[in-house]
Amino acid sequence: MIPFTDLQSQYQDARQDIDAAIARVIKENSFITGPLVEEVEESLIKYTGAEACASCGSGTTALQIALMACGVGPSDEVITVSHTFVSTPEAVVNCGATPVFCDIDEYYHMDLDQVEGLITPQTKAILWVDTYGQTPDIERLAELAKKHNLYTIADAAHSFGYSYKNKRVGTLADLTCVSFNPVKNLGAMGDAGCVLGRADLIERAKMFRNHGRNTRFDYEYIGINARIDNMQAVVVQAKLKHFDRWVARKREIAKYYSNNLSNQFQVPLERSWGDHSFYVYVIETDKRDALQKHLYDKGIQTNIHYANPCHTTQAFSPWYRKLPKTERRVDRILSIPLYFSLTDSQIDHIVDSLRNF
């Protein structure tokens, strides 16, 4: 069976660095907070060019502390999407605010033609998702936010490593939330994440991630425990120096898929302003369920990102709005295996099996 993801491959490729980094955490007896955390934050700042960085325990808590840092709370509305992992709107609700769902465009991004119509006096932020590994039109988003005095927050769980017009993800919003979940472009060996962006807001995010503390026993805000585990921090740092090579290989494979599959399937549309970082490679077809079974019978695991749009689930029913494009696409999408360690023969088997459908 060709698995959908290969969680060992990043470790095997960066093994020496990762083993040394973990040994250092044990030797220094430093498991949460402290210089190791500061080091990974510095590395992430250097890699992305962001003003500042607050590492944290997951992509989910990154979203929560980012919203808290922007002062989002009860009576505020946040415009976001439903075609995403549940963490995106969940973080809004966990801040006591109202998620206002926007439909998507042909790139699976928030449809920027619809955003302005959703803005009300209660709107505090636009929280978009860099769906599948590329960004929407950042300049247009920034203009909209400026005009209406809103915070811009990017859920970049899929897009770490992507650049918009040569500016890296991490520098394209007031705050950018990254996940280092093991399946992500750059995966830790457990939960981890970070928020990148404006120094003034990151300073607040750092307090919120650590019980609202500004010093050891002085609590300026009601916060949460969203600190990164130092084992995960050093794994992220160790992997960072290998990361561009992994993404480059994924791009090569994606190009090969697109060249060979575009006659038969809707393949990912690529934005003109950057090189897709392909967190996942998503095709569309009318016969999605039959295709998924056909591939399974050929020994290929697939996945669906995301099978249930958030707004149609019980938990988000209070914020339901009709989202025709989101709802139409959910039955058509299928994610096929894409990771840097796929071998040429696995790639050919995937392509042949798709073409024989």
Ligand SMILES: Cc1ncc(COP(=O)(O)O)c(C=O)c1O
């Ligand atoms: C779009 C999106 N946002 C947020 C998250 C949450 O990240 P984490 O699993 O690190 O909490 C994910 C991860 O699955 C995601 O895909």
